[in-house]
Amino acid sequence: MPTSTSPDPGSGARSTGNDRGRASGHIRRSRHDVARPTDHRAARETFDLRTRLRYRRDESFARGTAPVMVWLGIVTLALVLFAAITIAILHTPINGNHHGSFVEGFWAELLRTLDPGTMGSDTGWDFRLVSLMVTLGGIFFVSTLIGLIANGLDRKLSSLQEGRGVVAENGHTLIIGHTVFLTAIVEELVEANLSEKRGCVVILSREDTVTVDSEIRLRIPDPKTTRIVTRTGDGSNVGDLALVNPAGSKSVIILADDHATSDAFSIRSVLALMSFDPDLVDTRIVVQCHDPRSAEALQRVTSGQVTTVVSDQIVGRLAAQACRQQGLSTVYQELLDFTGSEIYFREVPELAGHTFAQAVLSFEHVALIGVRFADRSIELAPAMDLVLQSGDELIGIAEDDSTFLLTAVNDETTLPALAPDSGSGTRPLEHFLFSGWSRSGEVILEELDRYVAAGSTVRIAADPRHCDLPTAADFAHLQRLRITTTEVSHHDTDRVLELWADQEPDHVLLLAYRDRLSPAEADAEILLSLLQLRHAIQTYGAQTFPTLVTELLDPRDVPLARASGADDFIVSDRLTGLVIAQFAENPHLDVVFDDLLGAEGASVNMRPPHVAADGSTPNTFGDLVRLGLAAGDLVIGYRSSQVPAGVTDLGDGVVINPPRSSPVRLRGGDSVVVVTRR
Numbered sequence: 001m002p003t004s005t006s007p008d009p010g011s012g013a014r015s016t017g018n019d020r021g022r023a024s025g026h027i028r029r030s031r032h033d034v035a036r037p038t039d040h041r042a043a044r045e046t047f048d049l050r051t052r053l054r055y056r057r058d059e060s061f062a063r064g065t066a067p068v069m070v071w072l073g074i075v076t077l078a079l080v081l082f083a084a085i086t087i088a089i090l091h092t093p094i095n096g097n098h099h100g101s102f103v104e105g106f107w108a109e110l111l112r113t114l115d116p117g118t119m120g121s122d123t124g125w126d127f128r129l130v131s132l133m134v135t136l137g138g139i140f141f142v143s144t145l146i147g148l149i150a151n152g153l154d155r156k157l158s159s160l161q162e163g164r165g166v167v168a169e170n171g172h173t174l175i176i177g178h179t180v181f182l183t184a185i186v187e188e189l190v191e192a193n194l195s196e197k198r199g200c201v202v203i204l205s206r207e208d209t210v211t212v213d214s215e216i217r218l219r220i221p222d223p224k225t226t227r228i229v230t231r232t233g234d235g236s237n238v239g240d241l242a243l244v245n246p247a248g249s250k251s252v253i254i255l256a257d258d259h260a261t262s263d264a265f266s267i268r269s270v271l272a273l274m275s276f277d278p279d280l281v282d283t284r285i286v287v288q289c290h291d292p293r294s295a296e297a298l299q300r301v302t303s304g305q306v307t308t309v310v311s312d313q314i315v316g317r318l319a320a321q322a323c324r325q326q327g328l329s330t331v332y333q334e335l336l337d338f339t340g341s342e343i344y345f346r347e348v349p350e351l352a353g354h355t356f357a358q359a360v361l362s363f364e365h366v367a368l369i370g371v372r373f374a375d376r377s378i379e380l381a382p383a384m385d386l387v388l389q390s391g392d393e394l395i396g397i398a399e400d401d402s403t404f405l406l407t408a409v410n411d412e413t414t415l416p417a418l419a420p421d422s423g424s425g426t427r428p429l430e431h432f433l434f435s436g437w438s439r440s441g442e443v444i445l446e447e448l449d450r451y452v453a454a455g456s457t458v459r460i461a462a463d464p465r466h467c468d469l470p471t472a473a474d475f476a477h478l479q480r481l482r483i484t485t486t487e488v489s490h491h492d493t494d495r496v497l498e499l500w501a502d503q504e505p506d507h508v509l510l511l512a513y514r515d516r517l518s519p520a521e522a523d524a525e526i527l528l529s530l531l532q533l534r535h536a537i538q539t540y541g542a543q544t545f546p547t548l549v550t551e552l553l554d555p556r557d558v559p560l561a562r563a564s565g566a567d568d569f570i571v572s573d574r575l576t577g578l579v580i581a582q583f584a585e586n587p588h589l590d591v592v593f594d595d596l597l598g599a600e601g602a603s604v605n606m607r608p609p610h611v612a613a614d615g616s617t618p619n620t621f622g623d624l625v626r627l628g629l630a631a632g633d634l635v636i637g638y639r640s641s642q643v644p645a646g647v648t649d650l651g652d653g654v655v656i657n658p659p660r661s662s663p664v665r666l667r668g669g670d671s672v673v674v675v676t677r678r
Helices: 017-045 049-061 065-090 102-114 116-121 125-161 182-195 209-219 238-242 264-274 292-301 311-322 328-336 356-360 440-451 493-502 519-540 555-563 572-585 589-597 621-631
Strands: 173-176 199-205 226-232 251-254 285-289 306-310 342-346 367-372 378-380 393-398 431-435 457-462 482-487 507-510 547-552 568-571 603-607 634-639 654-656 671-676
Touching: 065 102, 065 125, 102 125, 173 182, 182 199, 182 209, 182 226, 182 572, 199 209, 209 226, 238 264, 251 264, 251 572, 264 285, 264 292, 285 292, 285 572, 292 306, 306 311, 306 572, 311 328, 311 440, 311 547, 311 568, 311 572, 311 589, 328 342, 328 568, 328 572, 328 603, 328 654, 356 367, 356 621, 367 634, 378 589, 431 440, 440 457, 493 519, 507 519, 519 547, 519 555, 547 555, 555 568, 568 572, 572 589, 621 634, 621 671
Parallel strands: 173 199, 173 251, 199 226, 251 285, 285 306, 431 457, 431 507, 457 482, 507 547, 547 568
Antiparallel strands: 342 393, 367 378, 367 393, 603 671, 634 654, 634 671
């Protein structure tokens, strides 16, 4: 029998309303807490067989089109079987011609599920009623099936357009990321693949494939022998990388994130690739970086298996050389793109035991620039008496690797005597004007500081609205250059005129405002600067016309800049794309261009033609090569105001690697292009 409790009357305590409320609340909470598991167990017991089957069916339908099609097929088959069994049991005549059998009934009713018009010729009301039931069911099931198939195809096509399909390719070039360099890289890879019947470039980026495809088709309407495949995904995600078969690619290009200043994406992508090739032995990787420190770290931790490209350094080093020597950017453009002449490596056993000078004279269609020794080290513009050993490879400029062929071994040991050099040997002071500013400007100044005479000056005139204008104190570490900075808007004609009149520069370099403006806006500012400078020169004149080098971001703006009076161009985004494409095809070129573009080691120069001691005039390009060898220079081309017929002019009279027997006509002011250490 239950017992009840009550307050101890001896205690004198009285129950108040609050006490009763607390007690009552406590009792309600206790009952609620106790009842919850009981209710939960009861709820689980209410899932009867019908509910569970409906749940399983819904889960099956949620998996996609295929399970629904299977269910429709099962239900349709069940309906036809039921009708066939009914016809067989009742011996229902089929259109008055046959007594119903299971097989005949099954076939007749199956046709009516697929084609409702079949029942138009049915006879006999019993057969008509069975056929009507089957036909109505067939209309529902078959139309649903058709809708599912159409929807499934549409979803499959949408999935393909989203770029989530597996790429079944081998020997392809894989590009990870999407930047302004992408089209330039793909364009060069298309040229590089012309010798292949089935070249392939695969692009994996976070951008929509429709957008990337449209961008590629706009710039490259005819990919020739190359298939261009685009996929959407994150290059730093192992699962997304698996879609594009990185292990089967011949090279991988990782482009830095345009929307970030760090190299996190590039580093993560390299780590993701290491999941397919832990030691990166079988994968050739070229990585674009923003920060040179990240580039150096990647090379060190991968033991040099990764080739890195820092675009600001590439553009800055080339601009530092090109702004002092007109036509030099055209030379580098020729060496970097895949049209015309490029740099190749070739072992020529026949030349073992001969000097490097003799090797230079043994080729008709190749301009040698250096040697890669058997230990894989290289030396550009080596000593002319260097004796080649077995296993050494020659580094030369040729139209194609198939044209890197020995003409005949030349045993010549005597070179022409040169006239005494009349130059004083003292570097003159040089004065530069930088119009515009970007991060690459710092690299340019550091490079120039290694070349110029002490006391040379640089004036930086830029609009602070478009860049972080530095101060002279920011360059106190430079040893030879004296820097001044001036705020100026290129829209202010009077201010530009005052700036020009204050000091006539020897060299003018127009830098794009790449850090804050879009490529179109930055190029528009450059074109306006060109017009302003031309107006200033026409107004005040110039005792000696300065070398004028223009940085552009979009190659389509080059004709506009040429019309504005620019002499030389550096299309920086295309230039970076060319370097990346070259390294992807041949990573050994990294060392070559690092040597050529660095302040130490060999360099490409434009120089006055060498003069023979007897005053004879060179008649062929081979004559220029011999004169260069006598001076210790490797002549690889020339810049002439009059290019002979049949010789390819790269623009501005620049000719690179013509046949040794081709005629030359050099005049005053013309120059030869040399690779030298002098």
